[in-house]
Amino acid sequence: MCGNQMEKTILLLLSIATSISSTPVMTRQSLQRQKTREHFCANLLNFNNFYYSLEEQKNVTGIPADMSIHWKTGKIYFTLISDEMKMSLQVLNPSGEFDLIKVAGLGQSTCVDNLNDIVYLATDNGVYKYKDDGSIELFTALGEDVMYIAVTSDGSAMYIATWPQNRVHKITNDGQKQETFTAIPNGHGLTVDPRNNMYFVATKTSYILKNGYTVPIKIKGLPSDKMTGVFVSRSDEVFAMDENSNLYSVDPENSSAKHLGTFSVSGVNSFAMDSADNVLIGVKGAILKFNAYEQSPCPEYENSSKKGKRHSRKRKNKKRTTSTTPEPAEEEEEE
Numbered sequence: 001m002c003g004n005q006m007e008k009t010i011l012l013l014l015s016i017a018t019s020i021s022s023t024p025v026m027t028r029q030s031l032q033r034q035k036t037r038e039h040f041c042a043n044l045l046n047f048n049n050f051y052y053s054l055e056e057q058k059n060v061t062g063i064p065a066d067m068s069i070h071w072k073t074g075k076i077y078f079t080l081i082s083d084e085m086k087m088s089l090q091v092l093n094p095s096g097e098f099d100l101i102k103v104a105g106l107g108q109s110t111c112v113d114n115l116n117d118i119v120y121l122a123t124d125n126g127v128y129k130y131k132d133d134g135s136i137e138l139f140t141a142l143g144e145d146v147m148y149i150a151v152t153s154d155g156s157a158m159y160i161a162t163w164p165q166n167r168v169h170k171i172t173n174d175g176q177k178q179e180t181f182t183a184i185p186n187g188h189g190l191t192v193d194p195r196n197n198m199y200f201v202a203t204k205t206s207y208i209l210k211n212g213y214t215v216p217i218k219i220k221g222l223p224s225d226k227m228t229g230v231f232v233s234r235s236d237e238v239f240a241m242d243e244n245s246n247l248y249s250v251d252p253e254n255s256s257a258k259h260l261g262t263f264s265v266s267g268v269n270s271f272a273m274d275s276a277d278n279v280l281i282g283v284k285g286a287i288l289k290f291n292a293y294e295q296s297p298c299p300e301y302e303n304s305s306k307k308g309k310r311h312s313r314k315r316k317n318k319k320r321t322t323s324t325t326p327e328p329a330e331e332e333e334e335e
């Protein structure tokens with residue numbers, strides 16, 4: 001397949017070369033192909049040691065919230081909030097098809113234990129396990145209204161945030177209650193890193209409750225009223241994103257964040273990363289997928305287009321994400 005592709009490319013290049021040197025005629029098709037590639041290359045983003053490009057936009061009716069990804073299958077689990085504020089749990093399959101997850105009560109959110117390949121559902125009647133065949137099985141917290149769940153990366157413990165008690169419990173994977181974290185007001189955006197530091201969002205501010213501490217603190221270096229949440233990547237790095245798609249890396253050691261770059265999408269409600277560090281962004285009406293390339297997929301553009309790259313890139317980005325209103329997001333620091 002690769003060889004074939006190469007042959008075609010060479011033939012295309014040859015035909016372009018001959019058409020330039022002999023006749024000034026370029027076929028419409030090859031011109032179109034070249035334009036598509038130019039557009040793709042001009043819109044490449046470069047930060048966080050990756051080149052990113054918008055690969056896909058999947059439209060949804062409503063707002064996707066609390067995305068989590070099963071790394072092995074690439075399935076994206078999320079809560080869809082309809083225009084009437086009704087919630088449903090959904091799966092976006094790699095095939096591009098959506099599945100509705102049927103739960104007994106009201107589905108609040110989902111959480112994937114990627115070590116043990118288990119999908120958990122938070123419902124108004126407890127925590128359920130979701131099986132591949134679409135069936136569900138009660139796991140724990142029967143009778144409690146569970147809003148959010150987080151699972152440790154070794155799968156040994158689960159943190160569950162319940163309502164209206166507004167507290168977070170830690171339970172072992174055999175269901176034993178271990179600890180209660182009353183300092184966490186609600187579990188919105190509840191996330192746990194491999195060192196058992198906990199993260200959550202309250203009034204759009206991201207906090208960290210470090211392992212062994214009782215008082216959560218605001219993460220430094222993040223805007224104080226625009227945060228969507230924190231995500232722990234497959235390589236155990238902690239990232240945060242704000243409403244304007246600014247991506248930050250979080251260092252739990254000093255509870256500080258560093259701005260990495262922006263995807264130039266506004267109105268971000270949720271973000272996640274798949275096993276290849278591709279970035280999924282949920283906005284009203286769509287889930288956007290930005291592919292992450294370790295090396296530039298446009299090496300020929302690297303040398304020539306450096307000058308003025310930032311500007312042309314931002315302007316062109318406005319056209320790409322039509323369902324949202326991208327804006328040149330500025331880094332916002334709290335003092």
Ligand SMILES: *[C@@H]1O[C@H](CO)[C@@H](O)[C@H](O)[C@H]1NC(C)=O
Pocket residue numbers: 220251253254256
């Ligand atoms: C936090 O630690 C990281 C890594 O050591 C460092 O790069 C960063 O400057 C520190 N941030 C603050 C605010 O001290």
Ligand SMILES: *[C@@H]1O[C@H](CO)[C@@H](O)[C@H](O)[C@H]1NC(C)=O
Pocket residue numbers: 299300301302303
């Ligand atoms: C761009 O620069 C790299 C490294 O300096 C070089 O290998 C490559 O051939 C250059 N590409 C073009 C199109 O000039």
Ligand SMILES: *[C@@H]1O[C@H](CO)[C@@H](O)[C@H](O)[C@H]1NC(C)=O
Pocket residue numbers: 057059285322323
């Ligand atoms: C998704 O929505 C955007 C605008 O909101 C529209 O331009 C685009 O065609 C839609 N895509 C599909 C596949 O329906």
